[in-house]
Amino acid sequence: MNQMSYVPGQPPPLPPLTATFSGSRNDFFRLVSRGAAIELITLGFYRFWLATDIRRHLWVNTAVDGDSAEYTGRGKELLIGFLFAMAILVPIYLAYFLVTVEAERYEGFASVPLVIAFYAFGQFAIYRARRYRLTRTVWRGVRFWMDGSGWAYAGRAMLWTLLAVVTVGLAWPWRAAALERYKMRHSHYGNLRGDFEGRGWEFFKRAWVLWLLAPFAFVLFPLLPFVYARFKAVEWRWWLSGIRFGGVRIESDLPGNAFYGLYWKVIGWWFLLSIASSIYFGGVAALMFKLMGPVEAGQLQAQALSNNIPMLVLMGFGYIALILALNVVMRLYLVRDMWTTVLQSVQVHGIEAMADVAAKGDLASALGEGFADGLDVAGF
Amino acid sequence: MDSTSPDSESEPSAAHGPMAHGPMGGTPAEPAAAPPSGPVSGPGTYFDGLSNRRQSVTIGFANQLVMRSADNFVSWPYEDIRRVDGPSGTLRVSCLSASPLARLELRDPALAAELIARCSHIDQNSLTRGAIARIIGWSLAAAASIVAVVLVVLPVAADRLTPLVPATMERHLGEAAVVQIKTVFGDKVCSEAAGQAAFGKLVTALRKPAGLDESLTAEVLDTPIPNAFALPGGRFFLFRGLLDKADAADEVAGVLAHELGHLKHRDNLRQLIHNGGSSFLIGLLFGDVTGAGAAIFASRTMISASYSREAEEAADGFAIDVMHKLGRPTRPMGELLFRITGKEDGKPSLWASHPLTEDRLARMRAADRPASGPPLLDAEEWKALKGICR
Numbered sequence: 001m002n003q004m005s006y007v008p009g010q011p012p013p014l015p016p017l018t019a020t021f022s023g024s025r026n027d028f029f030r031l032v033s034r035g036a037a038i039e040l041i042t043l044g045f046y047r048f049w050l051a052t053d054i055r056r057h058l059w060v061n062t063a064v065d066g067d068s069a070e071y072t073g074r075g076k077e078l079l080i081g082f083l084f085a086m087a088i089l090v091p092i093y094l095a096y097f098l099v100t101v102e103a104e105r106y107e108g109f110a111s112v113p114l115v116i117a118f119y120a121f122g123q124f125a126i127y128r129a130r131r132y133r134l135t136r137t138v139w140r141g142v143r144f145w146m147d148g149s150g151w152a153y154a155g156r157a158m159l160w161t162l163l164a165v166v167t168v169g170l171a172w173p174w175r176a177a178a179l180e181r182y183k184m185r186h187s188h189y190g191n192l193r194g195d196f197e198g199r200g201w202e203f204f205k206r207a208w209v210l211w212l213l214a215p216f217a218f219v220l221f222p223l224l225p226f227v228y229a230r231f232k233a234v235e236w237r238w239w240l241s242g243i244r245f246g247g248v249r250i251e252s253d254l255p256g257n258a259f260y261g262l263y264w265k266v267i268g269w270w271f272l273l274s275i276a277s278s279i280y281f282g283g284v285a286a287l288m289f290k291l292m293g294p295v296e297a298g299q300l301q302a303q304a305l306s307n308n309i310p311m312l313v314l315m316g317f318g319y320i321a322l323i324l325a326l327n328v329v330m331r332l333y334l335v336r337d338m339w340t341t342v343l344q345s346v347q348v349h350g351i352e353a354m355a356d357v358a359a360k361g362d363l364a365s366a367l368g369e370g371f372a373d374g375l376d377v378a379g380f
Numbered sequence: 381m382d383s384t385s386p387d388s389e390s391e392p393s394a395a396h397g398p399m400a401h402g403p404m405g406g407t408p409a410e411p412a413a414a415p416p417s418g419p420v421s422g423p424g425t426y427f428d429g430l431s432n433r434r435q436s437v438t439i440g441f442a443n444q445l446v447m448r449s450a451d452n453f454v455s456w457p458y459e460d461i462r463r464v465d466g467p468s469g470t471l472r473v474s475c476l477s478a479s480p481l482a483r484l485e486l487r488d489p490a491l492a493a494e495l496i497a498r499c500s501h502i503d504q505n506s507l508t509r510g511a512i513a514r515i516i517g518w519s520l521a522a523a524a525s526i527v528a529v530v531l532v533v534l535p536v537a538a539d540r541l542t543p544l545v546p547a548t549m550e551r552h553l554g555e556a557a558v559v560q561i562k563t564v565f566g567d568k569v570c571s572e573a574a575g576q577a578a579f580g581k582l583v584t585a586l587r588k589p590a591g592l593d594e595s596l597t598a599e600v601l602d603t604p605i606p607n608a609f610a611l612p613g614g615r616f617f618l619f620r621g622l623l624d625k626a627d628a629a630d631e632v633a634g635v636l637a638h639e640l641g642h643l644k645h646r647d648n649l650r651q652l653i654h655n656g657g658s659s660f661l662i663g664l665l666f667g668d669v670t671g672a673g674a675a676i677f678a679s680r681t682m683i684s685a686s687y688s689r690e691a692e693e694a695a696d697g698f699a700i701d702v703m704h705k706l707g708r709p710t711r712p713m714g715e716l717l718f719r720i721t722g723k724e725d726g727k728p729s730l731w732a733s734h735p736l737t738e739d740r741l742a743r744m745r746a747a748d749r750p751a752s753g754p755p756l757l758d759a760e761e762w763k764a765l766k767g768i769c770r
Contacts, residue, residue: 060465140427
């Protein structure tokens with residue numbers, strides 16, 4: 001690709017800049033492990049503050065042209081957004097239930113298409129959650145912001161998803177390109193408008209082999225992490241290289257094998273943690289056998305155990321510790337390490353176009369984040 | 381996360397507390413207020429929050445923080461200055477009375493320490509240990525209240541709300557369920573004339589002591605599964621499999637009376653309200669914690685199973701009452717159940733939706749009375765009922 005052609009009629013551009021990450025891995029580990037512990041104590045309610053702290057850590061340690069970004073969102077905003085989203089979702093769930101009943105009377109399982117409505121709602125939530133995060137992102141005293149409509153986005157996402165389903169995934173790159181174009185053209189940095197120049201075809205050229213490999217990977221499952229990691233790397237590189245803000249262009253040379261190590265490390269940890277937890281579960285069961293003494297005749301031991309409340313409690317604790325450890329591992333490798341890997345591949349061209357950007361744009365509410373939490377959807 | 385500059389906490393901040401502050405930039409600098417120690421000026425980077433222009437400024441400590449550059453002069457009152465996230469080695473601050481995104485960055489540790497010492501409220505926005513303790517406290521209170529609502533309030537609410545649901549709504553629910561049941565089990569309704577007459581007679585006989593009106597509809601479905609279903613709105617289904625396993629009319633009558641008990645108590649609706657509410661409330665916990673789905677599922681299953689067991693026991697009690705009123709024995713029903721499920725000893729009772737069959741049999745045996753009323757069906761009618769699906 002000729003990098004010059006995008007900024008015609010300007011003085012010779014400055015050499016491309018790299019993005020840097022200065023955060024310490026130990027700090028992040030402490031942050032997520034402490035966060036996981038508090039999340040356990042609070043039965044998950046701490047998630048709003050933990051998500052905020054993770055973002056603050058990542059943002060503030062990410063610097064472009066020597067100046068680091070800042071995340072100005074707060075956990076309390078996420079909590080309030082979640083509560084508002086619940087207040088809206090509860091009547092919707094009730095209405096959904098009543099409509100389901102009427103549809104089922106008419107024809108058995110006629111309500112299944114209604115699930116599609118929730119998919120649309122999830123897409124809306126993804127858009128609005130992105131808007132919240134973007135408006136909390138500040139660089140050099142100027143914030144990013146977004147306009148556009150969450151419902152217009154959801155409508156597009158629905159049509160493109162339908163097309164992707166009909167073509168068994170082959171249309172996915174074009175879906176991604178169209179949706180990114182919508183999102184980026186409605187993203188702004190101060191008075192600088194974003195754009196997206198990634199083409200579906202470019203994405204397709206890099207990913208079609210993976211599309212062919214995917215069915216085999218489901219049979220030969222050690223292949224699956226490779227295929228998925230490569231797909232993710234291709235997607236990231238394509239996405240980053242398409243981002244524009246005014247005359248500023250981002251380029252990424254992320255290699256296709258960039259994430260193999262990360263995914264395998266997660267799998268390795270998952271394996272180790274599973275072994276550790278099976279030893280724990282086995283130990284608890286053995287201990288209970290000892291304490292229970294001989295079991296009444298005719299009663300199977302395994303069945304008796306499943307009614308033993310102290311054991312269920314101990315098992316429950318082991319299980320919660322396991323999922324929290326898994327969450328720490330996943331955040332460390334798939335959030336922090338992936339972030340730094342991706343950042344290392346980034347080059348920023350034409351930063352001079354960003355020399356004097358005027359501040360613009362208002363804060364968006366965290367309602368979208370609340371919906372995304374309530375509907376269990378995630379997106380970037 | 382407090383990304384502070386190193387050695388910034390060591391300076392006591394109270395030393396410069398009582399300082400006079402005029403309106404912004406109004407009061408002239410008072411040299412007397414300047415502390416004797418520390419640097420008095422140094423370089424900083426300033427962003428005015430209106431454009432992203434990077435401005436190199438010289439900061440000075442007067443009665444306000446002043447920032448000077450070739451073409452700009454800004455002053456911030458110390459008490460309005462707040463620390464915001466900055467990369468390590470950099471103190472980044474904002475000012476409440478300036479543009480919300482205006483930022484000053486100091487990289488010189490001594491200068492940063494001096495500024496921190498002068499600003500009495502610099503860390504007011506940060507999440508302290510106390511704030512985290514408050515979050516934990518409130519979360520525990522919220523979690524406890526969710527658990528209390530699920531265990532105490534929901535059963536009461538389900539009891540109170542059920543009578544408020546209009547009968548038409550309940551019938552709609554039932555009709556929706558009928559369509560589903562017929563899709564799953566096939567819609568072959570048995571209607572052999574003599575069998576149908578016997579079935580009608582049996583249902584009518586049970587309906588009167590049960591105190592239910594004629595809106596009740598009962599059908600026998602031709603499916604080998606030994607079971608019976610009551611649906612909201614007064615419909616119930618008996619499966620042929622149960623008739624095949626039954627040896628006497630009293631056995632089937634007991635099971636039907638049990639299902640009538642569910643209808644009478646509107647158990648379907650009550651369980652719907654209860655389980656819907658508890659699913660939703662338990663779902664509020666844990667949110668997006670990866671892998672927590674199993675914990676949520678397990679607790680939900682246990683709670684609805686325990687609620688269902690209570691309803692089943694109440695329906696058994698109802699069946700016993702009805703049979704007593706008719707002067708018929710209760711024991712045959714327990715025996716039919718036992719014949720179907722066998723001994724369930726040691727089954728994981730915490731997870732079961734019904735009480736153990738042997739416990740139910742024991743209860744029916746204990747309540748058994750010798751027959752004092754006329755048989756519900758004569759031998760001929762019983763034979764016809766057995767053959768209703770022919």
